[in-house]
Amino acid sequence: MIVSVTMNPSVDISYHLDEFILNEVNRVAHVSKTAGGKGLNVARVIHLLDVPVTATGILGGTLGTFIENQLDRDGIAHDFLKTNQESRNCIAILHEGKQTEILEAGPHFSTKEKNEFLTHFGKFLKAGNIITISGSLPRGFDASVYTEMIRLASEQQIPVLLDCSGKVLEQVLKAKKAMPDLIKPNIDELNQLLGKKLHAENLDGLKTALADPLFADIEWVVVSLGAKGAFVKHNDTYFQVKIPSVQVVNPVGSGDSVVAGLAAAMLQGKSVEDIMKTAMTTGVLNAMETQTGYVNKAKFDLIFQQVEVIEM
Numbered sequence: 001m002i003v004s005v006t007m008n009p010s011v012d013i014s015y016h017l018d019e020f021i022l023n024e025v026n027r028v029a030h031v032s033k034t035a036g037g038k039g040l041n042v043a044r045v046i047h048l049l050d051v052p053v054t055a056t057g058i059l060g061g062t063l064g065t066f067i068e069n070q071l072d073r074d075g076i077a078h079d080f081l082k083t084n085q086e087s088r089n090c091i092a093i094l095h096e097g098k099q100t101e102i103l104e105a106g107p108h109f110s111t112k113e114k115n116e117f118l119t120h121f122g123k124f125l126k127a128g129n130i131i132t133i134s135g136s137l138p139r140g141f142d143a144s145v146y147t148e149m150i151r152l153a154s155e156q157q158i159p160v161l162l163d164c165s166g167k168v169l170e171q172v173l174k175a176k177k178a179m180p181d182l183i184k185p186n187i188d189e190l191n192q193l194l195g196k197k198l199h200a201e202n203l204d205g206l207k208t209a210l211a212d213p214l215f216a217d218i219e220w221v222v223v224s225l226g227a228k229g230a231f232v233k234h235n236d237t238y239f240q241v242k243i244p245s246v247q248v249v250n251p252v253g254s255g256d257s258v259v260a261g262l263a264a265a266m267l268q269g270k271s272v273e274d275i276m277k278t279a280m281t282t283g284v285l286n287a288m289e290t291q292t293g294y295v296n297k298a299k300f301d302l303i304f305q306q307v308e309v310i311e312m
């Protein structure tokens with residue numbers, strides 16, 4: 001099965017307001033509350049593809065229970081480490097075509113929770129499993145938590161797909177202690193990592209960038225390019241992956257859906273080409289839906305047939 005890790009899950013609240021007035025009482029009629037966090041999107045999309053998945057990470061309090069109840073409702077297996085600290089809320093206020101976000105930092109953990117989680121994580125390290133790790137770390141944890149998880153998994157030859165960004169991604173890669181089998185930066189995250197300003201159209205530039213020694217020990221580097229598809233390095237081979245143009249409804253969560261597609265196709269033992277095609281298909285399918293981290297499997301074949309892989 002696939003084990004999808006979310007270290008800092010949230011209950012995402014959307015408030016839909018005609019008008020948002022500061023320093024006044026704003027009453028909200030349209031509210032949605034959903035289990036959020038990149039790894040939970042990954043788990044949901046894998047589940048929608050009918051591939052076995054378990055969601056894990058750390059959660060606690062009544063919001064932790066809310067997240068577990070939502071996963072139960074959706075039929076997604078889960079096994080989180082429980083903490084006595086309350087999980088966080090992330091609030092999006094949608095008003096007058098704008099989006100104002102209020103993101104709680106969430107619980108603050110110490111070495112005690114780090115060690116407890118690494119022990120908990122150990123039970124997923126069984127032959128045949130694939131691990132996905134998505135998103136940011138809770139306060140008190142640094143990149144060494146991810147590095148440790150990758151090291152423990154690689155000792156058992158269990159592939160790890162890592163989708164994080166900024167300092168944490170940089171620190172994991174530069175530590176050179178244990179490398180993930182796959183990373184999936186989008187173009188902005190790649191630029192940030194390398195201190196470059198590459199555009200999605202600059203395929204030669206992307207190829208040169210991915211030849212950086214930083215990526216030498218990573219089997220897959222999948223750079224997602226939004227509507228332009230992806231540019232991929234698999235070992236020493238480079239690919240441009242083109243996607244069809246579709247009616248885009250909500251691209252939020254498309255990157256998570258790409259990770260879900262990559263992991264699902266790997267678990268199913270698909271070819272290198274079909275792994276890339278599956279990942280682009282799930283990314284595109286998510287962009288066609290309203291719900292974040294959702295794909296309509298009935299449209300899978302239609303999109304898959306239109307994805308094109310070109311060796312560079």
Ligand code: ADP
Nearest residue numbers: 186224225226227229251254255280283284287
């Ligand atoms: P992230 O969500 O991590 O920022 P991207 O924006 O690169 O990642 O999107 C990931 C994938 O989702 C793309 O490679 C593509 O397959 C699909 N996707 C994203 N935006 C669009 C779009 N506008 N049209 C079609 N597919 C899209």
